[in-house]
Amino acid sequence: MFSQRLTSRAALALAIVLASATVPAHAANQQYFPLQSYRVGPYAAGGTGFFGGFIDYMQYVNLKQGGVNGVKLVWSECETEYVVEKGVECYERLKKGLNGAPAAATNPLSVGIAYATLERSTADKLPLITINHGRTDSTDGSVFPYVFPLQLNPYSEVSAIINYIGQQSGGLAKLKGKKIVTLYHGSPYGKETNPILTLLAKKYGFELTLLEVPHPGNEQQSQWLTIRQIKPDWVILRGWGVMNPVALKTAQKTGFPANHIIGNIWSNSEDDAAPAGDAAKGYISITTHPSGTQFPVLQGIKKYVIDTGKGNLADPKRFGNVYYNLGVVNGILNVEAVRVAQSKFGNKPLTGEQVRWGFEHLKFDTPRLKQVGAYGLLQPLQLSCSDHEGGGAVRFQQWDGSKWKVISGWIQADRALLRPIIEASSHQYAKEHGITPRDCAKES
Amino acid sequence: MFYLESGQFSNSYRQDRRLFRLWQQRWALAGLIVAAYTVVPWLGNDYWFSAILIPFLVLSLAGVGQNVLTGYAGQLSLGSAAFMAVGAFAAYNLQLRVSGMPLLLGFFLAGLCAVPVGVIFGLPSLRIKGFYLLVSTLAAQFLIEWIFTQFSWFSNDSTSGVISAPPLVVLGHNFSTPLGRYLLTLSVVLPLVWLATNLVHSQWGRNWMAVRDMDTAAAVIGIPLGRTKLLAFAISSFLLGVAGALWAFTYLGTVEPHGFDLNRSFQILFIIIIGGMGSILGNFLGAAFIVLLPILLSIAASAYLGDFIQSGQLDNLQKMIFGALIIVLLIKEPEGLAKLWQSLRAKAHGWPLRYWT
Numbered sequence: 001m002f003s004q005r006l007t008s009r010a011a012l013a014l015a016i017v018l019a020s021a022t023v024p025a026h027a028a029n030q031q032y033f034p035l036q037s038y039r040v041g042p043y044a045a046g047g048t049g050f051f052g053g054f055i056d057y058m059q060y061v062n063l064k065q066g067g068v069n070g071v072k073l074v075w076s077e078c079e080t081e082y083v084v085e086k087g088v089e090c091y092e093r094l095k096k097g098l099n100g101a102p103a104a105a106t107n108p109l110s111v112g113i114a115y116a117t118l119e120r121s122t123a124d125k126l127p128l129i130t131i132n133h134g135r136t137d138s139t140d141g142s143v144f145p146y147v148f149p150l151q152l153n154p155y156s157e158v159s160a161i162i163n164y165i166g167q168q169s170g171g172l173a174k175l176k177g178k179k180i181v182t183l184y185h186g187s188p189y190g191k192e193t194n195p196i197l198t199l200l201a202k203k204y205g206f207e208l209t210l211l212e213v214p215h216p217g218n219e220q221q222s223q224w225l226t227i228r229q230i231k232p233d234w235v236i237l238r239g240w241g242v243m244n245p246v247a248l249k250t251a252q253k254t255g256f257p258a259n260h261i262i263g264n265i266w267s268n269s270e271d272d273a274a275p276a277g278d279a280a281k282g283y284i285s286i287t288t289h290p291s292g293t294q295f296p297v298l299q300g301i302k303k304y305v306i307d308t309g310k311g312n313l314a315d316p317k318r319f320g321n322v323y324y325n326l327g328v329v330n331g332i333l334n335v336e337a338v339r340v341a342q343s344k345f346g347n348k349p350l351t352g353e354q355v356r357w358g359f360e361h362l363k364f365d366t367p368r369l370k371q372v373g374a375y376g377l378l379q380p381l382q383l384s385c386s387d388h389e390g391g392g393a394v395r396f397q398q399w400d401g402s403k404w405k406v407i408s409g410w411i412q413a414d415r416a417l418l419r420p421i422i423e424a425s426s427h428q429y430a431k432e433h434g435i436t437p438r439d440c441a442k443e444s
Numbered sequence: 445m446f447y448l449e450s451g452q453f454s455n456s457y458r459q460d461r462r463l464f465r466l467w468q469q470r471w472a473l474a475g476l477i478v479a480a481y482t483v484v485p486w487l488g489n490d491y492w493f494s495a496i497l498i499p500f501l502v503l504s505l506a507g508v509g510q511n512v513l514t515g516y517a518g519q520l521s522l523g524s525a526a527f528m529a530v531g532a533f534a535a536y537n538l539q540l541r542v543s544g545m546p547l548l549l550g551f552f553l554a555g556l557c558a559v560p561v562g563v564i565f566g567l568p569s570l571r572i573k574g575f576y577l578l579v580s581t582l583a584a585q586f587l588i589e590w591i592f593t594q595f596s597w598f599s600n601d602s603t604s605g606v607i608s609a610p611p612l613v614v615l616g617h618n619f620s621t622p623l624g625r626y627l628l629t630l631s632v633v634l635p636l637v638w639l640a641t642n643l644v645h646s647q648w649g650r651n652w653m654a655v656r657d658m659d660t661a662a663a664v665i666g667i668p669l670g671r672t673k674l675l676a677f678a679i680s681s682f683l684l685g686v687a688g689a690l691w692a693f694t695y696l697g698t699v700e701p702h703g704f705d706l707n708r709s710f711q712i713l714f715i716i717i718i719g720g721m722g723s724i725l726g727n728f729l730g731a732a733f734i735v736l737l738p739i740l741l742s743i744a745a746s747a748y749l750g751d752f753i754q755s756g757q758l759d760n761l762q763k764m765i766f767g768a769l770i771i772v773l774l775i776k777e778p779e780g781l782a783k784l785w786q787s788l789r790a791k792a793h794g795w796p797l798r799y800w801t
Binding site: 079089191 | 494695700758760
């Protein structure tokens with residue numbers, strides 16, 4: 001009895017799914033963005049903010065400009081929960097496009113999913129965008145033609161921090177003899193930049209101490225006592241989640257000033273500083289994009305999307321926070337790539353391969369930044385066949401007790417120094433996988 | 445009418461003991477295997493191969509490994525994902541550090557690497573049983589995940605701790621396409637399942653079941669308890685190790701310790717509970733249930749409700765439906781999907797008659 005009912009129901013469900021899969025395809029004038037989003041699970045705060053900003057920016061482009069040169073942007077979401085195999089399933093499900101609208105690029109915002117879909121993306125000729133994260137060596141576009149760690153890779157991140165410290169001390173030459181402690185999260189992510197820091201310490205002659213905080217990092221008494229003994233000039237905080245507010249609180253307890261702690265790219269949101277309360281006052285961190293709503297593009301989104309009730313955020317108070325603005329920045333870069341590609345291939349829906357050309361010719365200078373209303377929000381950047389990062393600059397911001405205040409202009413990483421290390425790694429990958437690097441001199 | 449036993453007599457003990465006594469069963473199995481190699485590749489597309497069939501096959505194999513230990517030998521374990529991780533990292537390091545290592549041999553050796561780990565964490569089973577053993581195998585889960593994160597040698601000092609699997613080349617043929625990866629997975633899983641099926645019907649398997657049903661009685665009739673239990677741990681972790689290597693190489697193409705966390709162990713335990721403890725077929729049914737149903741729900745939900753409900757809530761809704769289905773299933777059929785299949789088969793014997801003897 002039960003078995004019969006079950007089978008008939010299963011058949012019904014299957015029929016429903018099959019029926020929905022065979023919806024007649026009508027190739028409208030649309031460009032599709034597959035979104036491997038995560039709105040549930042431990043990373044939901046980041047996912048809802050980032051994808052909220054991304055979606056709101058695309059809505060804004062559709063509502064204000066009627067799409068990109070008349071091509072409407074469409075998207076659909078697939079929940080990954082930040083889990084790798086779900087992300088892979090979503091990638092495979094969405095890569096074909098939506099009702100005939102071709103997919104432009106994927107934006108998983110997850111290192112694990114990016115690694116798992118890296119080779120698939122290359123085989124499927126679909127750009128994989130890993131803004132502010134991802135494989136550092138995928139910066140070398142001659143080996144990774146379809147992977148774009150836009151704006152900032154982890155190596156550039158620490159290099160820019162050291163450059164900032166040098167600037168504060170009155171020149172990089174003054175770094176000699178300074179004491180810098182790096183407090184890092186005990187995970188692959190936390191350890192990733194240690195070799196580069198060691199290299200920079202050797203180059204500039206500062207004294208580097210690397211201290212590990214085991215995951216999750218809610219107990220740091222002994223590390224901060226060590227720091228008190230060392231009496232460093234600066235502490236670089238390479239934290240994640242709960243480790244950040246705990247570090248700030250413990251620093252206060254041991255008497256280390258917060259305005260000499262510099263947080264990295266995952267220690268820079270409102271959620272990292274606010275829980276530490278008073279202890280966070282004066283805390284400095286890097287950012288690739290300031291939070292805030294004063295930028296014209298955010299005002300535009302507010303007018304066309306948020307105020308008309310179409311906003312994607314469940315909690316409108318988060319409008320303009322760090323994660324949301326990263327989503328907006330990501331939207332600006334993706335849409336611009338489509339626009340650039342249209343200038344070569346015509347104002348029509350484009351394939352992933354054509355959009356990739358757009359990414360490689362992406363260029364934001366000051367006039368263009370002002371045009372899209374993102375001056376100060378997005379750094380000037382230019383990509384090329386060999387350089388898939390483009391920017392490599394950060395701004396520094398300081399927590400005033402309730403919000404972030406930007407305290408510096410764009411500080412550039414020493415990318416010429418990092419390039420040979422990146423190339424050594426990417427060529428190693430090319431050798432292991434039998435890839436012949438493209439000759440970027442011949443690309444147009 | 446079609447599924448009749450009449451006229452099929454066994455002329456020897458050998459024939460009577462064979463796994464598939466009826467010609468209908470043998471033909472159905474042969475047909476299924478042939479279809480998996482011919483019809484499926486012809487009908488399927490990239491999405492089906494990469495997102496559904498490969499994880500289904502790998503998790504089925506992992507289920508077989510867990511079932512040998514839990515379903516047949518009665519030893520509760522929550523360390524299955526850890527043994528998979530050992531297999532995955534062993535396969536990666538063998539490929540990396542031994543030049544000219546053939547891929548399939550690498551998988552085999554990766555399985556062997558998982559064996560001593562499984563046996564070591566199986567040692568407590570000599571003294572403790574049931575939930576207490578479950579907790580001690582949990583230690584494997586945490587310790588091994590920690591080791592792979594802590595010591596970067598295992599991931600070749602890769603800066604991000606996530607490593608890419610090398611290209612899949614067997615005998616000069618590249619299996620890196622979705623179809624190729626499906627065929628490769630199928631060709632590794634089938635022989636191992638065949639091996640496991642024969643094992644559980646051998647003297648070893650009967651020893652395991654005796655230990656499961658009552659270990660005192662088993663000891664009284666002369667079954668060496670310790671050796672039997674450790675053997676179950678060894679075989680189980682071998683199968684799980686190979687499954688882990690497949691998961692990393694043919695499915696994801698990447699290895700990271702977090703991919704083999706406690707949730708994966710639970711997933712595999714649920715596969716055998718839903719599929720049926722002490723059944724080989726149950727692993728396939730359970731894996732299909734665990735892999736397919738959430739995807740089916742997610743596709744159906746986003747097609748019909750996507751416009752009305754937010755994506756995040758939609759996902760929570762699917763979880764509730766999935767959980768409810770599991771509860772209903774386990775109340776209606778506590779012995780799992782395999783039992784359902786058995787009753788279906790029993791009905792088929794008599795069809796179209798109502799009763800038969």
